[in-house]
Amino acid sequence: MNLAIDIGNTAVKWATFEGNILKETGYGMPEALLAEARRVLACASGDARCEVPTLSAATPLPIQLDYKTPATLGADRIADACGAWALHKGEASLIIDAGTCITVDFIDGSGVYHGGAIMPGLKMNLQALNTFTAKLPLVDIDNVKRAPVLGRSTEESILAGTLGATMLALAGYVALYREKAPRLHVLLTGGDAQRLVDAGATGWELAPHLTLTGLNEIMNYEK
Numbered sequence: 001m002n003l004a005i006d007i008g009n010t011a012v013k014w015a016t017f018e019g020n021i022l023k024e025t026g027y028g029m030p031e032a033l034l035a036e037a038r039r040v041l042a043c044a045s046g047d048a049r050c051e052v053p054t055l056s057a058a059t060p061l062p063i064q065l066d067y068k069t070p071a072t073l074g075a076d077r078i079a080d081a082c083g084a085w086a087l088h089k090g091e092a093s094l095i096i097d098a099g100t101c102i103t104v105d106f107i108d109g110s111g112v113y114h115g116g117a118i119m120p121g122l123k124m125n126l127q128a129l130n131t132f133t134a135k136l137p138l139v140d141i142d143n144v145k146r147a148p149v150l151g152r153s154t155e156e157s158i159l160a161g162t163l164g165a166t167m168l169a170l171a172g173y174v175a176l177y178r179e180k181a182p183r184l185h186v187l188l189t190g191g192d193a194q195r196l197v198d199a200g201a202t203g204w205e206l207a208p209h210l211t212l213t214g215l216n217e218i219m220n221y222e223k
């Protein structure tokens with residue numbers, strides 16, 4: 001059994017795998033499973049600390065990194081790229097990870113990761129507008145499905161400028177990368193992935209366990 005652990009900025013998620021088959025998932029540090037697992041690998045974001053092996057650019061990988069500063073490359077971005085490679089080996093993928101920050105990453109059909117983009121996540125954008133202005137309110141996005149194109153109130157205008165603008169930016173990235181790779185797979189993961197689907201991200205593949213799948217692909221590669 002392989003045990004993959006994703007230690008994010010807001011939550012800890014884990015999954016067990018037998019070979020390439022995902023068997024079980026959960027939240028929180030899986031203390032009871034640590035002794036049972038044959039291999040364990042964690043992806044730790046930010047300042048997270050853990051007592052199990054953690055992923056870095058120095059870990060043997062099933063993909064190549066074509067990145068100027070691999071030592072600064074987030075482990076979650078590496079794991080996501082490996083997850084995309086596990087799902088669509090031999091084909092190009094664009095990975096959109098919509099978490100605290102939103103990352104956009106490209107891996108080509110030869111298994112070479114080329115980098116991408118980092119932008120503020122939806123809630124980070126909303127908090128910034130409230131924090132750095134005198135009068136703009138903190139808008140709750142939890143129950144919002146679609147952002148208005150034309151905001152006719154302050155709250156609607158903020159939603160148009162956060163969720164709406166984020167959707168337009170991501171659609172623009174997809175269009176640009178499809179010029180490089182017309183048969184591009186677009187994978188959507190992260191805590192706000194379903195929100196983006198609800199907001200109209202059609203034609204993109206929802207992959208909620210992509211980071212964990214990537215960690216498992218790395219563990220299988222290391223054997």
